[in-house]
Amino acid sequence: MFGRVPTGGLGRMRTTVDDGLTAQQHTTTGQWLAVAALTFGTFLAVTSEMLPVGVLTPLAAGLHISPGAAGFSLTVAGLMSAVTAAGVSRVIGDADRRRVLACAMGVLAVGNVLTMVANGFTMLVISRLVLGVGMGAVWGMAAAVAARLVARRNVTLAVSIAVSGVASASVAGVPIGTAIGDAFGWRSAFGVLAALAGLAAIGILVALPVLRRPVAPRAGTAPAPRLPLLRASVTTGAIVIVALVTAHFAAYTYVRPVLEERTGMSAGVIAIVLLVYGVFGLVGNFVAGAVAGRRPRATLLTLAGGIAVAIAALTAFGTSTPGAIAAIALWGIAYGGVSVGGQLWMTAAAPDRIEHITGLYVGAFTASIALGALVGGLLVEGVGLLPLLWITAALAATALAAGLVGRSPANP
Known part of the structure; x- marks a missing residue:
């Protein structure tokens, strides 16, 4: 074409x-x-x-x-x-x-x-x-x-x-x-x-060059479903992403008051800690990208487990400055890989509908950002910061469990 x-x-x-x-x-x-x-x-x-x-x-x-x-x-x-x-x-x-x-x-x-x-x-x-x-x-x-x-x-x-x-x-x-x-x-x-x-x-x-609609599969190949979301591996990936991103943004939106109240960090120290989070997030993005192309399921589920452990560690050991920094660094490297890891899961699950599945994926991702901010606010107002962290850690663990029992893409 x-x-x-x-x-x-x-x-x-x-x-x-x-x-x-x-x-x-x-x-x-x-x-x-x-x-x-x-x-x-x-x-x-x-x-x-x-x-x-x-x-x-x-x-x-x-x-x-x-x-x-x-x-x-x-x-x-x-x-x-x-x-x-x-x-x-x-x-x-x-x-x-x-x-x-x-x-x-x-x-x-x-x-x-x-x-x-x-x-x-x-x-x-x-x-x-x-x-x-x-x-x-x-x-x-x-x-x-x-x-x-x-x-x-x-x-x-x-x-x-x-x-x-x-x-x-x-x-x-x-x-x-x-x-x-x-x-x-x-x-x-x-x-x-x-x-x-x-x-x-x-x-x-x-x-960029001129790029139009990708060519449909050649004649003689099996027709793909018009709706990629109907595929079990796509549905599993969407569930994992929605649960994981919702958990992350519900907790991360309130990470500053958590560090202020539990660790007693000043605004300047918190800025440095969040920079550490961001740097580790960039590392996580490229590490996950290098691995997820071959093993999208294992990569995304490892990241889900990392986020669950990081939030739980911040909850349990957040009164210690070294403990809080270690938890934030782990959180950064785990969440930093989620976007590319989820993208490559979806691409492996629907390689013949990459544009459609990418749009669905980003739509679910950004909707989960909005949902996470809403859920986090409701939980903070309703039960407080510590219960918020435990609940979001459990939600991240639920994402891991959903990925373990659900259908994976063609690659493991």
């Missing part, structure tokens, strides 16, 4: 085979630059979603709303992102994926501009709905497109790099955005994100 296509403005040519992956044995520099452009897009998308956490107090004061109302903007963006990611591959049909991604970055820029100029709660909600559309399209397509940009031998690495934008947003994006907001005002932070999203749109148009 593709034949020979140009790699955008890089002026290179390459041949693609009809499963959407390049037929060549080695990935060129231009193709890696295309993957980098995707990674920058996912980085900006997730930073845009999560930045209100870093500027929550001044944002709420500037809009004359409560911090709780300002925090609701994360739930709004997450839910809209989930809906968009789940349906984007069906809506765009045969459209050029390069142009769709560039347009999505443009929508992300508009969402950030609307947040920057918001004058009240209603405008804030509208801006985050718009942003959720852009975020869902970018994240929902990035991994599937990255797999089509490189030689077959480099697919797993390309997916890991593209998804690393999600982890690096927590490590670098939100702290940098918060620093800009503290120095120049919270509106300026969203303005910078809008400008960068515009530049990312241009970069995607320049770096």
